[in-house]
Amino acid sequence: MTALQNVRPHARYTVQLPRSDDFAFWRERARALIQCDVPPDKVAWVEPGGSGDLFAADGMRLPAPSADAPPVRASKRYLSLATNAALHSDPQRFALLYRLLWRLQANPRIMEDKADPDVRRVEELAKNVRRDSHKMHAFVRFRQVEEEGGAEHYIAWFEPEHHILRANAGFFRRRFASMRWSILTPQGTLHWDGETMREGPPAQKTDAPHGDPxxxxxxxxxxxxxxxxxxxxxxxxxxxxxxxxxxxxxxxxxxxxxxxxxxxxxxxxxxGERDDGARLTSLAAIGEAIDSCRKCPIGCLDNRAVMGEGPGDAALMIVGEQPGDVEDMEGRPFVGPAGQLLDMHLERAGIDRSAAYVTNTVKHFKFTMRGKRRLHQSPTAKEIDTCRWWIESERELVKPKLVLAMGASAARGMLGKTVSIAKARGAPIMLEDGSELWITAHPSYLLRLDGEARDRQATLFDADLAAVQARLAELVEGGVP
Amino acid sequence: MSRAPILDRLKILADAAKYDASCASSGTAKRNSTGGGIGSTEGMGICHAYAPDGRCISLLKILLTNHCIFDCHYCINRKSSNVQRARFTPQEVADLTISFYRRNYIEGLFLSSGIIKSSDHTMEQIVEAARILREEYDFRGYIHLKTIPEADPEIIHRAGFYADRVSINVELPTDAGLTRLAPDKDARQIEGALGKTSSDIVEAKDAKKRFKHAPRFAPAGQSTQMIVGADAASDADIVGRASRLYDSFGLRRVYYSAFSPIPDASAVLPLKRPPLIREHRLYQSDWLMRFYNYRPQEIMQATEADGNLPLDIDPKLAWALKFRERFPVDVNRASREDLLRVPGLGVKAVQRILASRRHRTLRLDDVARLTVSLTKVRPFICTVDWRPTLLTDRGDLRALLAPKAEQLELFAA
Known part of the structure; x- marks a missing residue:
């Protein structure tokens, strides 16, 4: 019996698919139909729940190909696309795949013609399905429930756009092999118990657990x-x-x-708002501007700004931390106990304070009230950084050859980073404008010590001042004093 | 030490980690858990969610702690910043990763940390979290560890055996920027660590070729990140630096992170953020170098007088507009290289054109089916039935092709 005897030339055939995602079944039927030479317009493919072809003869048996019918050819590219495209929700997908398979017999290289409308459409369907699968891998969310006996069961509810549930079982099995899990969808369910996969009927959202801590x-x-x-x-x-x-x-x-x-x-x-604008061009203007500066919380306390003092072209700039209680009342830097101590040490080192520009890193006094006393508080790094604008403005105008920063706050104000005084003292650090920065302890540090420790620190402080004086003499030699 | 509830700490430590751009989970060795353990990596990365900033959430990206002894000005976690501090133990990080992973929220972990006590101590803790995941949970998902350049190379080396990817941030495109904004970091040390990891990766790959059981070392390679817009570096500087990094250290990716205002910002930083689109243009130029055979010099040719890429059009179009004599390109004859230069034609579209033209002579309609948008492509190609004639040379071509400025729809979602 030959193929032709089996096929009635004008008959239309209807193929009822057992499941919407049964590519293997479709493939077998499609192969047989092509071998029997049934053209695409004579076949209707009906999936479960779908309506059939009105003109097809009901119950007509599909033709069986003869044993010597030529094999059906399909390129690798076609097969890999068709496996995915068959899972699409488009009811026309099986007809399209059959039409393309039919054309593939006459033109084996048709898949390479990317501009062909059928090829494009199949590629598009496959792409949509791949994307839906990818989104399923991404967006399935398991919720954990404790079952009797304390076993953990992970259950997810997911609504895929295409018929991709069964095709993606492997992904979840490979990933969560040791877990007990179920994925529920409107098209069917999957259950993995750690060893075997079971398929179940369609589910509803209410079948899934409602939450997970x-x-x-x-x-x-x-x-x-x-x-x-x-x-x-x-x-x-x-x-x-x-x-x-x-x-x-x-x-x-x-x-x-x-x-x-x-x-x-x-x-x-x-x-973090700061509206610094342009740099001011005179020390007097800076003195005025800092008084109304409220860029950090210190400026908002009950205090006044203390401007630096000394010659506007001094070769030495001495920088402290911030004004203290006495400085705040008098409005001048280094006039309190720490200032008196500084004066003593400066004199001992032979440095003329009146020839130096003396100022502070932070312009306002930071304190907390303890009874009736205003107790000094260290500025935070942020407050120092905010105030850097002013000390940098002063330095740009005075242009000292040497800056002596006393204490960690002053060092930070100059360098923008926190350094250890013990490590940084005793050697110059080159600043961006070519001037030298020397770092030493703050005199108030000496005030807080007593006995042997104070003597030791005082010696170190004197040594630093002596080194500064020596270096300063070198720097101004032959230049402007 | 009393500890805040894990929820509060997660809030702080995830918030602190969001300035790292990378979330990639692709391109590592294939693994699955059919033989035991939990997790799989199948080549393609999976983005499990997207945040409204358009960035993918693929990994649990957190810091072990946001305490830090460093004081880098662009960083929200710097020592002098006023943010709330918290820390996780390595065990807590591992537990959290597993409970997210089991619910299919993530592909794995991206762990970084502020520096506590010392660089070595911190690196040990990071490696310990990865060790618990790999050895105690037998976790087979993705792990990305941020390594600390100052730490002992021996500890960094161990990180590579647990992690799929390791990364070290170069932070700023220029050394001057690094000195100013990250005073505790050292450019030479960072490059030294990048170099060491790069040679470790090559060595491990080599060993794997000869011995089947040689351990894998960071199979997804190493990457780095640069902050854009915090210093004065131009796009040309940045592209140059990136291409040197790709060449010298075999990096998988250079990430760009547009400097964004951070709470409690340092006074040294610029207050205005660079337009986000600048970061996007840099990524596009990165793409052009990696997949379209553009040389770094050619990207620099596309920049404007200030050394920056134009913001209103993409770098490929900018380049094409500057070199109009190379167009139009005949889609039926041109080489792959020339087709890749056509604005609007991507790598895939070019492949499709090359495959199709063996079967038919392409008309404009055919090209339309193979590409996303014909408008963009049209001035730069010719087909059997189309020649742009005057279009390619029009003075206002840029204006014709630049996307119309649109008001951002803020409440679209």
């Missing part, structure tokens, strides 16, 4: 990892379309995060 942690993570300074809603939507949101525990936060983003960003910017 770990989801709170996950939502917290999602909200915290988001950077409000870089809102790109379009980019998010193209990769995580709204249709997936309903089954993602974190998605409920999105509208709120977006609405809050701008506020959060402006709050961040406002918190």
């Amino acid at each position: 770990v989801e709170d942690l996950w939502r917290t993570y999602y909200a915290s990892i988001f950077n409000p300074a870089r809102l790109k809603v379009g980019a998010m939507l193209s990769e995580m379309p709204r249709k997936y949101w309903k089954n993602l525990p974190e998605a409920a936060l999105i509208p709120e995060l977006i609405a809050g983003a701008q506020q959060r960003e402006s709050a961040m910017v406002a918190a």
Whole structure:
């Protein structure tokens, strides 16, 4: 019996597929039909729940190909695309695949012609299915439930767009091989018990558990990892379309995060806001401006700004930390106990204070009230950095050849980083403008010590001042004193 | 030490980690858990969620602690910053990773840390978290560890055996920028560590070829990150630095992170952030170098007078507009290299054109089916039925092709 005897030339055939994703079944039928030379317009493919071809003869048996019918050819590319495209929800997919297979017999290289509309369409379907699978790998969210006996069971509810559930069982099995899990979908269910995979009937959302305490942690993570300074809603939507949101525990936060983003960003910017403008051109102007400076909390305390003093072209600039109680009342730097101690040591080293420009890193007195006394508080690194603007402005105008920074705050004000006094003292550090920075302890540090420790520190302090005096003499020699 | 609830600490330590751009989980060795353990990596990275900043969430990206003894001005976790501090133990990090992984929230872990006590101590803790995951949980998912250049090379080396990817941030495109903004870091030390890891990777690959059981060492390679817009470096500087880094250390990726205002910002930083699009243009130029055979010099040719790439059009179009004599390109004859230069034609579209033209002579309609948008491509190609004639040479071509400025739709979602 030959193929031709089996086929009625004008008959139409209907193939009923047992399952919407049964590619193997389709492939077998398609092969037989092609071997019997049944053209694409004579076959209708019907999936479960779909309507058949009105003109097809009901119950007509499919033709059987003869034993010597030529084998059906399909390129590798066709097969790999068709395996995916067959899972698409488009009801026309099987007809399209059959038509392309039919054309492939006449033109074995048709798959290479990317501009062919059928080839394009199959590629598109396959791409959609691959994307849906990829999104399934990404967006399935398991919820843990404790079963009797304390065993953990992870259950997810997912709504895929195409018929991809069974095709992706392997991915989840390979990843969660040692877990007991189930994935429920409107098209069917998968259950893995650690050893075997079981398929079940379609499920409903209510079959899945309603929550999991770990989801709170996950939502917290999602909200915290988001950077409000870089809102790109379009980019998010193209990769995580709204249709997936309903089954993602974190998605409920999105509208709120977006609405809050701008506020959060402006709050961040406002918190760091500084409108420094241009540098001032005279020390007098700086003296005036610092008085109204409220860029850090110290400026808002009940105190006044203390400007540096000394010749506007001094070769030596002495920088302390901040004005103290006495300085704040008198409005001059280094006039309190620490100032008196400094004067004594300067004299001993032979440094003329009146020839030096003496100033502070932070311009206002930072304190807390303890009873009726104002107790000194160290400025924070941030406050020092904020105040750097002023000390840099002073330095640009005075242009000292040598800067003596006393204490860690002054050192930070000069360098922008925190250094250890013990390590940095005794040797010059070159500043950007070519002047030298020498670092030593703050005289108030000596005031806080007593006995042997104080003597030792006083000796070190004197040695530093002596070194500064010697270096200063070298620097101004032959130049302007 | 009393500890805040894990939820509060997660909030602080995830918030502190968000300035690291990388979240890649692809390109590592293939593994699965059918033989035991948990987890798999199958080549393709998976983005499990997207945040409204458009960035993918693939890994649990957190810091072990945001305490830090360093004082880098661009960093929210610097010593002098006023942020709330918290820390996790390595065990807590491992537990959290596993409970997220089991629920299919993530592909794995990206662990970084502020420096506590010493660089060595911190690096030990990071490696310990990875060790617990790999050895105690038999975790087979993805691990990315940030390594600390100042730490003992021996500890960094151990990190490579647990991690899929290791990374060290070069932080700023220029050495001057690094000295000013990250006074505790040293450019030579960073490059030294990059170099050491790069040779370790090559060595391990070599050993793997000869001995089947040789351990894998960072199979997904190493990457780095540069902050854009915090210092004065131009795009040309940045592209130059990136290409040197790719060449000298065989990096998988150089990430760019547009400097964004951080709470409690240091006074040294610029207050205005660079436009986000600048970061995007740098990524595009990165792409052109990696997949389109552009040399770094050619990217620099596309920059404008100030050394920066134009913001309104992409670098490929900018280059094409500067070298109009190379266009139009005949899609039926041109070489792959020339087709890759056509604005609007991607690597895939070029492949499709090359395959199709063996079967038919391409018309404009055919090209339309093979590409995303014809408008962009049209001035630069010719087909059997199309020649752009005057279009390619029009003075206002840039204006015609530049995307229309749009008001950002803030409340779209």
